[in-house]
Amino acid sequence: MSGGENLDVPQDGRRRGNSVGRINVGDTSPSLTTMHTSKFQRRQSDARVYALNEKSSTDRDIWRKLIIAFNELSYRQTWIKPFLVLIFSVATYLISDNGSAIHLFFEAMIIPSYQIEGSDQYGKGINDFYFVGFYALFFTFVREFMMCCVLKPLAIRLGIRKEAKVKRFMEQTYSMFYYGVSGPLGLYIMSKLPLWFFETTPFYTNYPHFTHDLFFKVYYLGQAAFWVQQSVVLVLQLEKPRKDFPELVLHHIITIALIWCSYRFHFTWMGLAVFITMDVSDFFLATSKTMNYVDSIFTGPFFCVFVLVWIYLRHYINLKILWSVLTEFKTVGEWELNWETQQYKCYISQPIVFGLIGALQLVNAYWLFLIFRILKRYIVGGDTVDERSDDESEEETVSSEEDNKKNQ
Template identity: 70%
Template sequence: MSSKEDKDSQSLHPDSATTHRRRGSSIGKINVGDTGSPSFSTMHTSKVQRKKSEARILELSEESKSDAAIVKKIYVAFTELAYRHTWIVPFIVLALSLATFYLSSPESETHQFLAKLMIPSYKIEGTDQYGKGVNDFYFVGFYSIFFTFTREFFMCCILRPLGLYFGLKKEAKLKRFMEQTYVSCYNACSGPFGIWIMSKLPIWLFETTPIYETYPHFTHDIYFKIYYLGQAAFWVQQSIVLVLQLEKPRKDFYELVFHHIVTIALIWNSYRFHFTWMGLEIFITMDVSDFFLASSKSLNYVNFPYTGPYFLMFVFIWIYLRHYVNLKILYSVLTTFKTVGEWELNWETQQYKCYISQPIVFFLIAALQLVNIYWLFLIFRILWRYVSVDGGPQDERSDDESESDTESDESNEEESKKVQ
């Protein structure tokens, strides 16, 4: 084909050249931590789901002559409403729980059970400290529902209109913008909160020796406990959604699942066996780096003019937090873990800093580091293409997804118009 024909072809299909170039380089390809998990509202919509929605709409348009038909219509209408607005069901669960809690007698079993779900347990009388126990599982479970509601409400009611305001018309790109912007909003809150908690402790600026000097950490103040269990709830919710996204896995889906498994294992083990100061440091490295990653993606979606320099700043922050600080913690597990503080296994006194816990802690952090190294490779590949090939970091999650996203755009856009 001649050069003139090439130009004519590109003028008839303006997206073709752009799409081809975008497959070579992508900020969106790096699915780091929670950024790889969609919400229910941004998951791929199958043909079966769309047909069911069309059938419900058709049923609602039919005339109802009996009371039973009207009741059935109400149920169908609610099902369709919940399908379009995914925040409604978790909102109802939360609202009913709160209403029951405040309206029930404080002495009743129902009220006391709901208190386990909503309020941190094991307050130590006469102090500002809280202990640990089985009720913490209830707390994590309830706030997993809370994060489901928060995420879906943001997606449907705030981030979708915001994306449309910025001119994101393609449904696939709009969904990715919603996912990454929510992640950056969450980390914009959790990151500074974690840093503030760390600033009040001897481990400020990621010191590692105090972790072992004062081990074990049986109790924490309410801010530390809420932060730690809140993080657990967030990651549990993300992991559930990630597993449910089986119909359209991303290119590094298995690495992402592995990352979530390791993270939850770190959360549970560090909390149960009193290594929470170490866990706090790792949380902060993840939250802060995830904020800059997710926000760089969001800025790229809306064609922010300084996406390149912002992405370069993210690379430095990522390397410092996800690699330097994490390797510093990993090195301390090999050295000061044994030499500083007590070194024994005593189940009665809950002293677990011993020959058993050392290799377990090392393995979990090392596993997390391996996944981070894999993502660092992707980051450097994007950075290289930005400097030498594309002239800017482009935006695709993976080669495999771009085509399927394009194919489903028309049906998804048609559905989104109905929702709006």
């Protein structure tokens, strides 16, 4: 495998799993494609396939088969239903009368609202909730399309056959794609602001941040949409939760609370810094695990790089932000509670901000402990089994014949 570990090769020629790069630390939620498939769902699929093979003698039978075929196709290609809803929404917006209630509703969903006339700045309001909801659906489509049409065929082409590993590969490769975009985008937005590079004082000297330019607003609400989509799918994952399910749920709850509170109470510059620490480290994490699934010789060295990035961003920078909440939150800028002027940097918000970021830090610290255990196993060359990973010995093997059959 990676990093020169001496792993025994079983008689069947397959390599034993290595926990380096495979730890579930900070995993995003499974997609609809990679969720556990129950026996009931498989029986339903088999029943639909059987019904499609029955003889059709009437027009009613043909219509019935069309409905069954659509249900089976959308079961296998999970991107179809969200795609149809997106197409319906955009089409309704385009063909509806300007100024009508339906047009304004879909406009609020699709296009950022509250542009301040005569400037490049955007305010905040109730329409932002509609925007987040629509793009949560958009992320569902993008993720499922990539899973079904790009990443699963890629996994098979790369020789990954075990079902659990195929699903993990798909999840982590998609995470590489998302965080590979959101991380640099966040850094680009930060570079245009006084808080580059993770300067904390501007959080408070320029507070409150009522408005933002288009890129900042779309980025921030896009992050909210991404995490809302992740949380909804996580709630749906009720049949077979992973071993890190409680930590994952807590992480999602804290993240959603941070996003909403920071946006509503104008702490978005601080929120941007936290987003970047999460996204960049998650990119390195997902890349490390993806390398492991394809048996890259760079898995071990890259995992060590990931550990350094994780410590710097998730701990050093976040602790720096926490320290600023204790030391600069009160002393820099105005310090009062005024609902009319929306001045919320006060004795109430300080412990709330510290508590939310501190809770995130505790989750990260727990994950760091597990990361160090994996790193120790890699360095000393001892046990490489990650007890936090689900047992894959009984998972089904995904054969190319089955995939070809499903894609017919």
